[in-house]
Amino acid sequence: MKISTEPIGSIPRSPELLAAITSANGGADLPKQYEKAIRETVAALEKTGSPVITDGEQTKSSFATYPLEGLTNLTAEGMKISFEDGHFRQLPFLTKGPFKYGNYAVKYLDAAKKLTDKPVKQAVISASALSLIYPPNGIEGYTQEQFISDLLNECEKDIRQCLQQGAYKVQMDFTEGRLSLKLDPSGGVLKHFIDLNNQVFNRFTAEEQQKLGVHVCPGGDHDSTHSADVDYVDLLPHLFDLNVGSFYLQLASEPDRVKVLKTIKQYLKPNQKAFIGVIDVLNPAIESAEDVKERILEAAEYIPLAQLGTTDDCGFSPFCDDVSTTRETAFAKIKARIDGTILAEKQLSA
DSSP: OOOEEOOOSOOOOOHHHHHHHHOTTOTTTHHHHHHHHHHHHHHHHHHTTOSSBOOTTTTOSBTTTGGGTTOSSEESOOOEEEOTTSOEEEOOEEOSSOOOOSSOTHHHHHHHHTTOSSOBEEEEEOHHHHGGGSOTTOBTTBOHHHHHHHHHHHHHHHHHHHHHTTOSEEEEEOTHHHHHHHHOTTSHHHHHHHHHHHHHHTTSOHHHHTTEEEEEOSOOBTTBOSSTTSOGGGTHHHHTTSOOSEEEEOOTTOSOHHHHHHHHHHHOOTTOEEEEEEEOTTOOSOOOHHHHHHHHHHHHTTSOGGGEEEEESSOSOSBTTOOSSOHHHHHHHHHHHHHHHHHHHHHHHO
């Protein structure tokens, strides 16, 4: 039986592209650098044999902040997300309403689709993550209820545009799911996040929901995480309440994979597919195809083959300035995932 395999999304940017992004004089040359980066990334993904393509998020500021690009009603002093190595990322706060996206993901999809005949998937940020930009003290003349209404409309629009433009899959990044249990061990915030995202997903038909997916991980930035110390099995029972067809689950870097697989088996619904992470993107060592095959065979003991897929634990560079992994390493790891998935297919079909 065929085992589906898909990338998460981001690929490290080249030194030339990063130099153009950060250079005071690079602005004029930036569009050409972006075009070159997307073209080279799509070609390199095709060379790995990847059956599904992304643009590598080459032109995104980050997986989370692309909708905020160009907005003028933001202040930089927002929520901080701390990582184990001591660094942090900070979201902005909204200063006034109404809230509208400054940028939609469909433009990344369109750019990649022009360069390949293969299926293209598109990552989008979650409504739950963007809900954190509303300041705790409120905004005069713009209630949180009004903000949430606008946010849900914009998130739906972001997804729907991608489906209308022929996206093979639209993947919502939900890294804040596991983090929420660190911030609120009672699970109240997680349940709120699940409900918020389902309010978006429930605007789509059952057929459309099968083209939607959710990615979860404990964060991955500069080879560090923000919530790996949270027990995965506290997240998973709630995660599968999300009304989508595909789940992209970090697993290769998990210390007790069997415990996680048993939990997936218990809660995965019949109309859902689990894409298990077989590549540890935070580890510079490149997995062999045999390593990947063994991880898949392990997963196949718990997950029905018809509901099993493979992926990477996370994107390789969710923030554009993350150079902890080279492009060469990222593509080598992706090729190992694809080759290992083929090996596992052959053994499981024998």
